Amino acid sequence: MTGAPRPGTASPHADAPHTEAPHIGAPHTEAPHVIVVLTDQQRWDTTGVHGNPADVTPEFDRMARAGTHVEHAITPQPVCAPARAALQTGRWPTATGVFRNGLAPDRELPTLASSFLAAGYTTGYLGKWHLAAEAGGDGPVPAAYRMGYTHWLASELLEFTSDAYRTVLHDEDGEPVRLPGYRSDALFDAAIRFVADHGEDERPFLLFVSLLEPHHQNATGDHPAPEGYAERYAGTWLPPDLAALAHGASDGGPHRHLGGYLGQVKRLDEGLGRLRDALRSMGLTDRTVLAWTSDHGSHFRTRNDEFKRSAHEASVRVPLALTGPGFTGGGRIRRPVSTLDLVPTLMEAAGVPVPASVQGRSLLPLVGGGDDPGRPEEVFIQISESHVGRAVRTARWKYAVRAPEADPWNEPGADRYTESELYDLDADPYELTNLAGLTSHRQVAEALREALLRRMEHAGEKRPVIEPAPERAGAARGTDPEVRALPWEGVRLGHHGRTT
Numbered sequence: 207m208t209g210a211p212r213p214g215t216a217s218p219h220a221d222a223p224h225t226e227a228p229h230i231g232a233p234h235t236e237a238p239h240v241i242v243v244l245t246d247q248q249r250w251d252t253t254g255v256h257g258n259p260a261d262v263t264p265e266f267d268r269m270a271r272a273g274t275h276v277e278h279a280i281t282p283q284p285v286c287a288p289a290r291a292a293l294q295t296g297r298w299p300t301a302t303g304v305f306r307n308g309l310a311p312d313r314e315l316p317t318l319a320s321s322f323l324a325a326g327y328t329t330g331y332l333g334k335w336h337l338a339a340e341a342g343g344d345g346p347v348p349a350a351y352r353m354g355y356t357h358w359l360a361s362e363l364l365e366f367t368s369d370a371y372r373t374v375l376h377d378e379d380g381e382p383v384r385l386p387g388y389r390s391d392a393l394f395d396a397a398i399r400f401v402a403d404h405g406e407d408e409r410p411f412l413l414f415v416s417l418l419e420p421h422h423q424n425a426t427g428d429h430p431a432p433e434g435y436a437e438r439y440a441g442t443w444l445p446p447d448l449a450a451l452a453h454g455a456s457d458g459g460p461h462r463h464l465g466g467y468l469g470q471v472k473r474l475d476e477g478l479g480r481l482r483d484a485l486r487s488m489g490l491t492d493r494t495v496l497a498w499t500s501d502h503g504s505h506f507r508t509r510n511d512e513f514k515r516s517a518h519e520a521s522v523r524v525p526l527a528l529t530g531p532g533f534t535g536g537g538r539i540r541r542p543v544s545t546l547d548l549v550p551t552l553m554e555a556a557g558v559p560v561p562a563s564v565q566g567r568s569l570l571p572l573v574g575g576g577d578d579p580g581r582p583e584e585v586f587i588q589i590s591e592s593h594v595g596r597a598v599r600t601a602r603w604k605y606a607v608r609a610p611e612a613d614p615w616n617e618p619g620a621d622r623y624t625e626s627e628l629y630d631l632d633a634d635p636y637e638l639t640n641l642a643g644l645t646s647h648r649q650v651a652e653a654l655r656e657a658l659l660r661r662m663e664h665a666g667e668k669r670p671v672i673e674p675a676p677e678r679a680g681a682a683r684g685t686d687p688e689v690r691a692l693p694w695e696g697v698r699l700g701h702h703g704r705t706t
Contacts, residue, residue, distance in 0.1 A: 237410045237556050238531045239494040240322070241397070242548075243481070244293065244414070245474055246286065246334065246421040247513060248500035250279070250523040251445055252471045260443045262472040265479040266498060266527065273496075273529030274536030274573050280585045280599055281502045282546045284514040284521035287336045288590065289501040289545070290416075294318050294337065294353055296549030296564035298665040299588050305618035306590040310339040310351060316561035318549050319354030322412040325558040328404050330357035332396050333375070333416035334364035346380035355414070359383060359396055364418045370430035388432050390419045390470070394477035398484040405488050410556070417477075420470035420504075422513065427457060431469025439472070440465030447520055447636035451508035460506040467504070495530035495555050499545055515592035517606035517627060518637050522587055522599070531555065536573040542585045542599050543569060565665065584654070586661035594620050597627075598658045604629040604637065605654035607672050619667050625651060625675035630685075643675035646683045651675070 250256050254267040255275060282292045287307040288299030294317050295302050302311040311317075319329045331352065338351040344366040352358060358378045361367040367374045373385040373392045385392035397415045404411045422429050429436070444452070448460040478498065485491045504513045505520035514521040526545060528536070532555045546566040553560045554568045571578040587606075589595035594612035596619075598605050606627040609620030628641040628651055641647045655672050663669050698704070 237325070237327070237558075239401075239405065239410050239490060240327075240412045240552055240556055241401075241481070241494060241496045242293075242412075242414045242552070243478065243496070243498045244290075244333075244416045245471075245498075245500040245525075246416075246418050247502060247504045248420055248471060248474075248525060249445075249503040249520060250525050252420075252468065253525050255527075256525070258443060260439055260468055262439065262468050263475045263525075265475045265482065266525065269478070269482070269496070269498065269529050270525075270527035272534060273527055274533040274539065274569075276526035276528075276539045276543060276569070278540070278542035278585075278599075278601070279499060279524050279526035280522050280542055280544055280587060281500075281524055282544050282586065283588045283590065284502040284516065285589075285591055286501055288588070290336055292546050293501070293548060296546060296561075296566040298546065298565055298586070299590075300618045301565060301666045304337065305588070306615060307336070308339055310337055310341065311353070313350065313353075316563055317353040318552065319352075319412060319414070321354070321553060321558050321561060322556065323354050323356065325556070326409055327556075327558075328357065328407065328409045328411040329355045330400050330404070330411060330413045331355035331416070332359050332400070332414070333361075333393050334418050335360045335362050335416065338362050342380075345374070345382065346376040348380075349378070357400065360416070364416075365421060365424050368418065369423060370432070388473060390417050390474050390477050393417055394481055397481055401481075401484055401488065401490070405485075405490050412556075417474060419474050420467045422463065429463050429466030429470055431466045432473050435469025435472055436465040438465075439468035443468065445520075445636065447518070447638065448506060448508055450636070450638050452506075455507040456511055457507055459508060463506055491530070492534075493531065495528065495533065495552065497526070497528045497548060497552065499526040499548065500524040510592050512592070515589060517587055517589060517595060517597035517604065519604070519631075519635070522597075532570065533573060537575055539569060539572045540601075541572070541581075541583075542601060543572075543581075544585045582657075582661070584657045584661065586658075586665060588665075590614050590618070594618075594623075595626070596623065596658060596662060598654055598661060599631075600654070600657075602630065602632050603650060603654055604631060605651065605658060607655075607658065609670075619662075620670060621668070622671045622673065624673045625655070628654070628675075641683070643678045644683055645677055645679055647685060648674075648677075650685055 253263040255270045281289050283289045283299045291302040291304035291311045338347045344363040359375045373389045452459045509516040550560045550566045550568040584598040584600045587597040594609040594614045607623035608626045609623045612620040629637040
């Protein structure tokens, strides 16, 4: 196995990771409640604030406009378990031990829940877990794998213990619990009950709500929306990447799935509205930090033979918005950031000490138009299962590499990679023209390669060799229009007369 994280190199902090067992701290009655809502496989451009015309997310759009909207939120890994491990630990997937599905994080690592628990919070988890490996099968998750959550109603693999109208979760004792209603409604109902039960307690709470929608139903390969919802949205929206690439997609591609997918997103958004109404009715809106994001997106089999596991925006870019103390009225964060940063962000917003093991960087300095001078311009991405890959995403560029000789199921990284993709997101936001290898873009690729190498080392990976893509010429291609080389400063404006 090559390219594995080196112990002791992954943290940006000086101290080694804290390994004591989590404990319950004293109540802190002035601290905010915190709710995280995580969807599964939701593209960023399903939302109205990102220009979607189907109007399936009016509640999320209101939340984003009234709170803090992260315009370019990038998952650290476009597959379920690695992304979820990162969201629970604030560490890059390889640094948690979960570089692919079917693995469990290092149980010695401090986590979101164990840190909040130690700070005096009640902690609760609802929905899909996917971080216990083989310890509990598809359903009950052993207590040792719950990472600090004490109130528990979840399944390891919710896609295998439920369908759209038949939801079975497991309680703290591992006993099955049947929840009536459409699946996402049932989970929002449980979340509202948790808020009602704990919202007026002496202790503040952390509640993590992990939904399955809009992930496909694995056994049937469809996106089962509530009755009538798929029909409402079929044919209403097809983003440019899917429109261009749908003809090559297997299993019907996006044309088969988008109606149900958007119907699922619509019902999720309605659940968000009910949850926000519950907070409002209990007088908790101004005391509750509420975050909404997703583990990864979906390209509907247009980039490989399944739904994600690629470096493209469709796989890695997700919605992210926050409201509540510290975030209401925060405006837009326009620079690209990682959802890994959500962990220290929530901790700092709640006054919870951030463990030294956390590799993410709080977003709070960026809220309200602020700046964070030490923050890297690029966001780092790891890829597994389909191939061993790495990528960086800046405001303008996407640069990706892959290790063709590495085993993507058994090796977390590699000693040698080759450039595979370069996209100009200003000129080509849906990544339809790969610029890798073009002589006109060699300097751009070289700068991004160095940025990627820095980020890999920061994540605890061994510095690899990255081979340039095979050189090729591109007709009339450049990084900027020709006019940028002409004089500009000091040239008179057209409506100004000539000086004599």
